[in-house]
Amino acid sequence: MSSEDITGSACNSGGSGALFEPLAAHWRCDELGGREAGDSSGNGHAGVLSGGCAWVAGPAGKAALAFDGVDGHVQVGSRPGPDLPEEMSAFAWLLFRNASPGGYGQCVYGQTEPSGHGGQYELCVGRGKDVGEVTVLWNDVEVCVSRAALIEGQWYHIGFTRSGMRGNWICRVYVDGRSSGEAGGISADPGAALPFAIGRAGLYDGLYFAGAICDLRLYRRALSDVQVAALFQEDRQARLKLIACP
Numbered sequence: 146m147s148s149e150d151i152t153g154s155a156c157n158s159g160g161s162g163a164l165f166e167p168l169a170a171h172w173r174c175d176e177l178g179g180r181e182a183g184d185s186s187g188n189g190h191a192g193v194l195s196g197g198c199a200w201v202a203g204p205a206g207k208a209a210l211a212f213d214g215v216d217g218h219v220q221v222g223s224r225p226g227p228d229l230p231e232e233m234s235a236f237a238w239l240l241f242r243n244a245s246p247g248g249y250g251q252c253v254y255g256q257t258e259p260s261g262h263g264g265q266y267e268l269c270v271g272r273g274k275d276v277g278e279v280t281v282l283w284n285d286v287e288v289c290v291s292r293a294a295l296i297e298g299q300w301y302h303i304g305f306t307r308s309g310m311r312g313n314w315i316c317r318v319y320v321d322g323r324s325s326g327e328a329g330g331i332s333a334d335p336g337a338a339l340p341f342a343i344g345r346a347g348l349y350d351g352l353y354f355a356g357a358i359c360d361l362r363l364y365r366r367a368l369s370d371v372q373v374a375a376l377f378q379e380d381r382q383a384r385l386k387l388i389a390c391p
Contacts, residue, residue, distance in 0.1 A: 169364060170186050171186040173185055173359065174208060174359040175360075182194065195219070195220055197213030214355025228338040233365060233366070234373075238300055250270055252267060256341045264285075264346070266282075279291035286333040
């Protein structure tokens, strides 16, 4: 790996910096208490815990946020953002529970209006025929689905990248540092920026996530395969210490 591929330092298990600048937002979810999930990117996207979500044991003595799948979520303000209309990446550690195949699944995070429509990015689990499928959407369009199905109650490093240009996008889904799905020639463009939430999609009162999440990062660029693998490896040892949430 060259210095051009790998820049910066830090990982979920202890560093204070951010791997691969520029970060649009970074919710470490390691506060261990309180009703706020801070944004360590310095861009002011702190979120407020609401409903059935709580701090639980996470990696290497840190913490994670657990969601009950009923109404628990973190609302990141009422204004639109983070605004990522072009190339972007989103990665986090997550564990899911209580998913059933088919239907609309559970939304891990995303932007939508109260009706559940629109937005620039959204990630769901259990939306396809398999319980553990990971689906990426933007502006109401399913753009990419993972090949690998996640197992309930197990932690994974999950994310996606969007590259290309308007009218001709490429979306890649990653599971534990490896590509797990790709779609190209996507004509659907991301919508306007809308309010963002973790544990549900924006302002939509539904499709709540049941499980836990930590170290959610949003980037204003599409990370390369090498960078995604490095991001996963930074947390490899911490991942072995992750414990299941109650």
